[in-house]
Amino acid sequence: MTQQPENVDAKHGVNLGFLRKYAVVFVLLMLVLLFSLVSDSFMTLRNLTNIVTQNTYFIIVAIGMSFVLISGGIDLSVGYQMSLVGVLTGMMLVLWDFPVWAAILIGLALGTVLGLVNGLIVTRIRTFPLIVTLATSVIFQGISYLVSQAKTFRSYPDSFEAITKARLFGVSFDVYLTIFIVVVVAIVYYKTKWGIRVVALGGNEEALRLAGVNTRLIKTLVYTVCGFLTAVATMVMISKANSVQSSFGPGTEFTALTAAIVGGVSFLGGEGNIPALVAGVFVLAVLGNGMQLAGWGTYAQFVVRGAILLAAVAFDEYQKNLKLRVKR
């Protein structure tokens, strides 16, 4: 039997596996080039540093979301998880005078529990995670507003702000934290049996169960880790903003989802690439920053982001169909 090399579109002579892996890097470079030409202030050290530091929390959320997507699920509640964890941490710091370390630990624990709740519901009810997390999102939203009374909590202790303001060699702590998380997650994803099982779960859940793996446990862990990482991102975000209210989280889930899919994570599960995912976040970040500097406005960004998400999903679908055609 003659077979073509995998992922090769014979008609157009394109290796889609290679393209899928590196397309996002190519798009990122093209955007950098475009905005360098359009705006003088884009390619400055100050602006590039801003792009990195303003998006550390997005990278952390996108990684959590990606793990869920790769496992075949989705978590639409991360936005309101951030709101709930954020306002409670803000209240602990501002209203109740908790020590900073205690507020951070309780905030992280709360985020982890919210993720665990999502995981338990998804595995017990066994229904579409999209619906489950949409429902929990509304619940988290309600609790967030009930607890905070829609108030804003600002002016945190210096030691809390140090998360994003403390610097070593001119680089802020949250950048180091993000790099650390990316490295740890990449090791877990590529080098451990836990990582391979998450990918297998997204590829064929029933086959993994029949292979003797406790798929419920893996799935619950995935949502729990997502909740934990969302809480870490929340700490970074509210430390940077030095302020929090219930409306600050929503929308993050869409950006994280878009970044993940642009970064090569399959919407159907079973596929992902950590470095490309980080590049996916920066595609959106550069796009937002560049369009702002070019004076194209905020609203146009929504249009472009939506179009990018559609293009990424279409490419994902095209690649999967091509694999099937190659098989036939």
Place this chain on the structure above:
Amino acid sequence: MTVDAAPTDNVVELRGISKRFGGIHALKDVDLELRRGEIMGIVGDNGAGKSTLMKVLSGAYVADEGEIWINGKKARIRNPQDSTDLGIAMIYQDLALFNNFDVAKNIYVGRELTYGPFGLMLNKKRMYKQAEELITELRVDIKSPKQNVMTMSGGQRQMVACARAIAFKSNILIMDEPTAALGVTEANKLLGLIRSLADKGISILLITQRIPDILAIADRVFVLKGGVRQGVLEVGKITLDDVVTMIVKGKDRAAEAPPEVEYKSFG
């Protein structure tokens, strides 16, 4: 021809297995004995309970009643892991492969070769090396353990499923319709592989609708009808008609004239 004498070298003994799905009684008080190194064909019409019986043994289903004895010891199989731990491997009809993985990962997922603290780190080098050795040993038509299974032919995918099943020295192998989707050449290769595995001492339960396959390689045939055991036939002493008659008419009427429906399907 029904064998009534109890075998003495049984690796599997199912005693009084019953399974219900709501109001449907899928298996009724079924006994089965599998000898060491034999190939036993499991046959029956659609809905006879073949796959259900095998899924009880593989841990995909839990029996409502009955006992399972493996290698002379009473066993409790509550999930696929229990079954795997007892040295039982099942190749499902849909093969249960991971299309997003290559051959080596398909073979080892769930039983990864690891090292380091808590056995957490994947030993990929060893996994790929052993997968390659396994492919070579099985003499299957797969070029590399790095080949993605999604792009493989039905026969190659079946071979990957076989490699996965025997990679961990399972001594009991259950195969559900392994030749159903294969062409003549690929089916012949697979049947040869199954025979060679049995010759190495692996006991094999082979579910199939292709009765000639069973007559070609099996030692005995186990017949189910409506979830009830009809009998076990010695392959060397029967014809295709004997098997078809028992499948269609059951044990009570098997002595009557052959069925009016002529057997024409050879898969």
